[in-house]
Amino acid sequence: MDVFILLVIHPGREEEVYRKLKERPEVKEIYKVYGDYDIILRISVDGIKALDEFHDSVLRKIPGIEISETLIASSY
16 A cells, blocks of 8 residues: 655654655655655555554654654555
């Protein structure tokens, strides 16, 4: 399934977080953006368990990520 994750990064850590996430095989697209969020990424995972694993083992282990918002993509 495709998932979009919006991140707020601690000031000054944006480049470090971007580089670490870009290396991950789950990350299919990643962008630095202006506005309320600093980084938006699209990941592809095999289900909710894999998404939980990504959140717990990847996002929560990267210093500098302050807030994340996860949007699960759906088709009509």
